[in-house]
Amino acid sequence: MIRTAARILIDQLQVHGVNTVFCVPGESYLAVLDALYDARGIRLVVNRHESGSTFMADAYAKLTGQPGVAMVTRGPGATNASIGVHSAFQDSTPMVLFVGQVGNDFVEREAFQEIDYRRMFGQMTKWVAQIDRAERIPEYVAHAFQVATSGRPGPVVLALPEDLLEQSAEVEDAACHQPVQSAPTDTQIAGVRRLLGQARAPIVLLGGSGWTEAACENLRRFAEANALPVACAFRYQDLLDNRHPNYVGDVGIGINPKLAQRIRDADLVLAIGPRLGEMTTGGYSLLTVPRPKQTLVHVHQGIEELGRVYQGQLMIASGMPQFASRLAMMMPVDAPPWAAATRAAREDYEAWQAQAPVYAGGTPKLDLRQVVTTLQSSLPADTIITNGAGNFSTWAHRYWRYGGLRTQLAPTSGSMGYGVPAGIAAKLAAPERTVVTFAGDGDFLMTGQELATATMYQAGVLILVFNNGMYGTIRMHQERHHPARVIGTGLVNPRFDLLAQSYGAFGAVVETTGQFAPALEQAVAFCSARRLPAVIELRSDADVITPNATLAAIRSAALSHR
Numbered sequence: 001m002i003r004t005a006a007r008i009l010i011d012q013l014q015v016h017g018v019n020t021v022f023c024v025p026g027e028s029y030l031a032v033l034d035a036l037y038d039a040r041g042i043r044l045v046v047n048r049h050e051s052g053s054t055f056m057a058d059a060y061a062k063l064t065g066q067p068g069v070a071m072v073t074r075g076p077g078a079t080n081a082s083i084g085v086h087s088a089f090q091d092s093t094p095m096v097l098f099v100g101q102v103g104n105d106f107v108e109r110e111a112f113q114e115i116d117y118r119r120m121f122g123q124m125t126k127w128v129a130q131i132d133r134a135e136r137i138p139e140y141v142a143h144a145f146q147v148a149t150s151g152r153p154g155p156v157v158l159a160l161p162e163d164l165l166e167q168s169a170e171v172e173d174a175a176c177h178q179p180v181q182s183a184p185t186d187t188q189i190a191g192v193r194r195l196l197g198q199a200r201a202p203i204v205l206l207g208g209s210g211w212t213e214a215a216c217e218n219l220r221r222f223a224e225a226n227a228l229p230v231a232c233a234f235r236y237q238d239l240l241d242n243r244h245p246n247y248v249g250d251v252g253i254g255i256n257p258k259l260a261q262r263i264r265d266a267d268l269v270l271a272i273g274p275r276l277g278e279m280t281t282g283g284y285s286l287l288t289v290p291r292p293k294q295t296l297v298h299v300h301q302g303i304e305e306l307g308r309v310y311q312g313q314l315m316i317a318s319g320m321p322q323f324a325s326r327l328a329m330m331m332p333v334d335a336p337p338w339a340a341a342t343r344a345a346r347e348d349y350e351a352w353q354a355q356a357p358v359y360a361g362g363t364p365k366l367d368l369r370q371v372v373t374t375l376q377s378s379l380p381a382d383t384i385i386t387n388g389a390g391n392f393s394t395w396a397h398r399y400w401r402y403g404g405l406r407t408q409l410a411p412t413s414g415s416m417g418y419g420v421p422a423g424i425a426a427k428l429a430a431p432e433r434t435v436v437t438f439a440g441d442g443d444f445l446m447t448g449q450e451l452a453t454a455t456m457y458q459a460g461v462l463i464l465v466f467n468n469g470m471y472g473t474i475r476m477h478q479e480r481h482h483p484a485r486v487i488g489t490g491l492v493n494p495r496f497d498l499l500a501q502s503y504g505a506f507g508a509v510v511e512t513t514g515q516f517a518p519a520l521e522q523a524v525a526f527c528s529a530r531r532l533p534a535v536i537e538l539r540s541d542a543d544v545i546t547p548n549a550t551l552a553a554i555r556s557a558a559l560s561h562r
């Protein structure tokens with residue numbers, strides 16, 4: 001049967017199990033949109049900015065375990081989309097992005113909106129290609145899904161030149177892609193067991209993508225059987241239920257100093273899945289480069305990640321399910337000598353979480369820790385928390401207990417603006433779950449226009465806007481390095497409650513701790529009854545810049561060091 005290129009393309013999406021596509025339309029790929037008109041089983045989510053499309057595709061993929069798919073137009077669409085592509089690359093999220101392109105008849109003239117995607121996306125994708133012949137669409141699309149999901153997952157960009165979309169061809173569909181992962185060898189597993197048997201103070205560090213429920217379950221069993229302390233890498237805090245007695249904290253920005261010390265003092269680090277990047281190693285200080293003094297077992301999906309920064313004693317290329325199932329079957333260490341230390345590490349975590357933030361002049365009118373504890377006691381344990389980048393996110397990382405796999409959607413790339421689209425995507429992927437987005441006043445306004453998308457698709461996400469009237473993170477660094485010379489970090493904000501209401505969302509302002517619980521109750525009721533988003537603006541004390549230090553203290557410490 002002869003099909004148009006666009007029809008072949010959409011049929012391939014169905015072959016690969018795609019049920020949702022995020023997009024901003026463009027004339028460059030009109031034919032593809034038209035083919036979606038009668039495609040069954042594919043929901044088209046239309047965004048208000050292409051960053052929304054790629055952030056949502058990323059979050060959707062993280063939550064479903066399936067590649068996220070987005071479509072954007074040429075030049076300006078592609079450049080807007082790039083932030084989400086970069087995030088998917090850093091977060092190892094499988095994503096396939098289709099981009100319109102000028103026809104081959106005009107290419108290399110800097111035609112209207114022309115950009116060379118191979119050069120533009122080269123460093124932030126696993127593969128960028130352009131499809132020039134309709135009969136090769138099944139091959140290219142299958143390859144794209146294969147690359148995106150195998151080894152270390154990541155984004156792939158496929159460009160669709162206009163002349164391709166005018167073609168038709170007679171070609172068969174491909175088969176569904178099959179993600180390929182390595183598995184550990186018997187010798188490697190025996191090596192892990194031997195190193196564990198020799199250890200006195202081991203610690204497990206979980207992270208990265210590619211985890212499944214079964215893999216997390218197997219990992220938990222292994223940790224329990226061997227009384228191992230389990231820490232989670234920056235923004236992979238949901239790989240072990242934080243209420244589990246073996247969970248000892250997160251290894252990222254604002255790490256518990258006692259946990260950092262434990263990692264430095266460990267004699268064996270079992271790093272299962274994380275990239276061992278800057279955020280997870282305390283700026284490459286918890287483990288020394290290139291040869292850590294701790295014995296290091298590094299397990300990662302991507303061969304190229306192993307030995308990239310750290311020379312582990314044992315470097316194992318493996319998918320997480322493949323590795324975790326072997327761990328679960330491993331003969332446990334008899335009466336592990338570190339069992340008491342694991343309990344102590346857990347106590348340190350609980351004490352760290354129970355510790356009140358550092359407030360200068362007594363508890364402020366609005367206590368942000370109380371906000372998180374109120375959320376925790378009111379919302380289900382499997383609530384999904386999303387956030388973008390900014391100091392506000394430390395309130396979630398420090399005080400919220402993530403309820404297990406797929407309860408956290410947060411960018412390890414530190415891209416502002418991720419939280420709102422991720423929250424909406426989460427609600428689209430799992431409408432029955434409660435979804436709460438933590439956003440800063442800076443962070444929120446980077447992608448807050450996606451509230452219109454939430455309203456349009458009835459995504460009842462609850463968004464908390466932490467309004468401190470500034471790009472607080474940068475102000476904090478500013479005070480550290482250039483004290484009392486504030487420039488470029490103050491913000492003048494809209495009324496977030498009124499802004500939300502104008503989108504058809506619930507909007508409220510909270511200025512005191514006491515106002516939060518009733519506002520939360522109203523917002524949650526609104527989200528579930530109306531299936532519409534809600535925004536609660538939290539007017540916070542600008543001096544409370546992190547749970548650990550006030551701005552004034554940071555400034556005066558910096559001034560006194562001069």
Ligand SMILES: Cc1ncc(C[n+]2csc(CCOP(=O)(O)OP(=O)(O)O)c2C)c(N)n1
Nearest residue numbers: 390391392416440441442443470471472473
């Ligand atoms: C897209 C993007 N632009 C800039 C930055 C640099 N940056 C990191 S945090 C931050 C300020 C965040 O401000 P806000 O959302 O208000 O959170 P706060 O730190 O005040 O809690 C900035 C500008 C970034 N990480 N991402």
Ligand SMILES: [Mg+2]
Nearest residue numbers: 440441470472
């Ligand atoms: Mg702020």
